[in-house]
Amino acid sequence: MNIDGIPTRTLRAHPEQRAIDIIDQTRLPHALHWVRVRTLAEAAHAIRAMQVRGAPLIGATAAYGLAIAVAEDASDPGLAQAIAELGATRPTAVNLHWALARMQALLQPLAPAQRLAAAWQEAEAIAEEDVAQNAAIGQHGLALFRQLQREQGRVLNVMTHCNAGWLATVDWGTALSPVYAAHDAGLPVHVWVSETRPRNQGLLTAWELAQHGVPHTLIADNAAGLLMRSGQVDAVIVGADRIAANGDVANKVGTYLKALACADNAIPFYVAAPRSTLDFACPDGNAIPIEERDGDEFRLVHGLDHHAQPAAVRQLAAEEAVANPAFDVTPAARVSAIITERGVCPASREGLLALYPEESRD
Numbered sequence: 016m017n018i019d020g021i022p023t024r025t026l027r028a029h030p031e032q033r034a035i036d037i038i039d040q041t042r043l044p045h046a047l048h049w050v051r052v053r054t055l056a057e058a059a060h061a062i063r064a065m066q067v068r069g070a071p072l073i074g075a076t077a078a079y080g081l082a083i084a085v086a087e088d089a090s091d092p093g094l095a096q097a098i099a100e101l102g103a104t105r106p107t108a109v110n111l112h113w114a115l116a117r118m119q120a121l122l123q124p125l126a127p128a129q130r131l132a133a134a135w136q137e138a139e140a141i142a143e144e145d146v147a148q149n150a151a152i153g154q155h156g157l158a159l160f161r162q163l164q165r166e167q168g169r170v171l172n173v174m175t176h177c178n179a180g181w182l183a184t185v186d187w188g189t190a191l192s193p194v195y196a197a198h199d200a201g202l203p204v205h206v207w208v209s210e211t212r213p214r215n216q217g218l219l220t221a222w223e224l225a226q227h228g229v230p231h232t233l234i235a236d237n238a239a240g241l242l243m244r245s246g247q248v249d250a251v252i253v254g255a256d257r258i259a260a261n262g263d264v265a266n267k268v269g270t271y272l273k274a275l276a277c278a279d280n281a282i283p284f285y286v287a288a289p290r291s292t293l294d295f296a297c298p299d300g301n302a303i304p305i306e307e308r309d310g311d312e313f314r315l316v317h318g319l320d321h322h323a324q325p326a327a328v329r330q331l332a333a334e335e336a337v338a339n340p341a342f343d344v345t346p347a348a349r350v351s352a353i354i355t356e357r358g359v360c361p362a363s364r365e366g367l368l369a370l371y372p373e374e375s376r377d
């Protein structure tokens with residue numbers, strides 16, 4: 016897709032070379048650098064090191080990573096090893112595990128010789144579904160924004176947290192898809208971009224929005240409450256890494272605090288996510304694994320010369336001195352609505368099953 020003529024697709028497949036190109040997001044916003052992924056090890060590294068990040072993009076990359084792995088070794092042990100290696104990269108985003116389970120269900124019954132073509136085709140299907148679903152999320156979210164903007168009668172001030180833009184998906188984004196749809200429709204929107212520590216995905220959102228000329232303001236995540244209490248925020252919209260069957264939402268750490276502040280200021284709190292983020296087998300937020308990442312993500316300030324890092328700082332920040340949970344859980348009661356490709360629903364089991372009746376276990 017192009018927004019304002021700027022390519023916004025984050026993953027390019029090269030079936031003839033059995034490889035994919037991805038944007039190395041650890042180099043953004045300073046440099047837009049594409050990396051070719053040719054092996055299972057490179058695909059696993061890209062996810063683990065967050066060269067690719069964002070729940071839907073992680074899922075699509077894992078699907079292609081499995082297709083690349085099958086080109087290396089299509090045997091049953093090879094398939095099992097590749098699924099295990101990719102599945103161990105990051106625990107919270109269910110999209111990764113959903114994509115691997117879908118690929119495994121397709122490939123396991125096939126003879127090894129049939130697996131490569133089928134794997135590549137299914138990975139492409141997963142990627143294209145993500146594009147279409149995120150575009151639909153944009154339209155459903157746009158309808159909500161139009162209603163809010165009519166009520167305000169001025170520029171709509173929307174806050175987001177972390178990056179749930181096109182960089183976090185194969186295309187369009189989830190939380191930012193309604194923002195792009197509004198921008199393209201001429202609906203006046205301004206975005207408060209809440210920064211996230213330690214990986215600074217807020218800068219990715221600011222970079223994206225700047226590419227498209229969408230008015231935005233980057234803020235420290237802790238400034239959100241001040242803006243909400245002073246009437247400068249009309250809605251908050253975020254992505255998700257896993258939505259449990261009861262509507263509890265796992266997302267970048269700091270999301271829960273936004274939802275609490277929204278409740279205290281009567282501001283709607285929306286979560287935008289495609290089907291691959293919904294986990295109907297996960298009963299509630301307590302069952303969602305929260306990724307704990309390496310403390311060096313806090314200790315080392317990227318962009319500076321690591322070697323200049325004073326030894327004393329590293330000594331002070333000993334192993335046990337740093338906790339680095341990458342996500343938190345927002346209870347369904349603090350979520351105003353979930354925006355999916357099938358429409359908008361309450362954050363509840365009933366609400367989700369009304370949109371996805373095929374998932375009912377009754």
Ligand SMILES: CSC[C@H]1O[C@H](OP(=O)(O)O)[C@H](O)[C@@H]1O
Pocket residue numbers: 068069070071176177178179180183184188189190216253254255256266267268341
């Ligand atoms: C479109 S969902 C994006 C979701 O993923 C981000 O996490 P990470 O950057 O660690 O992969 C964050 O939670 C976003 O909301």
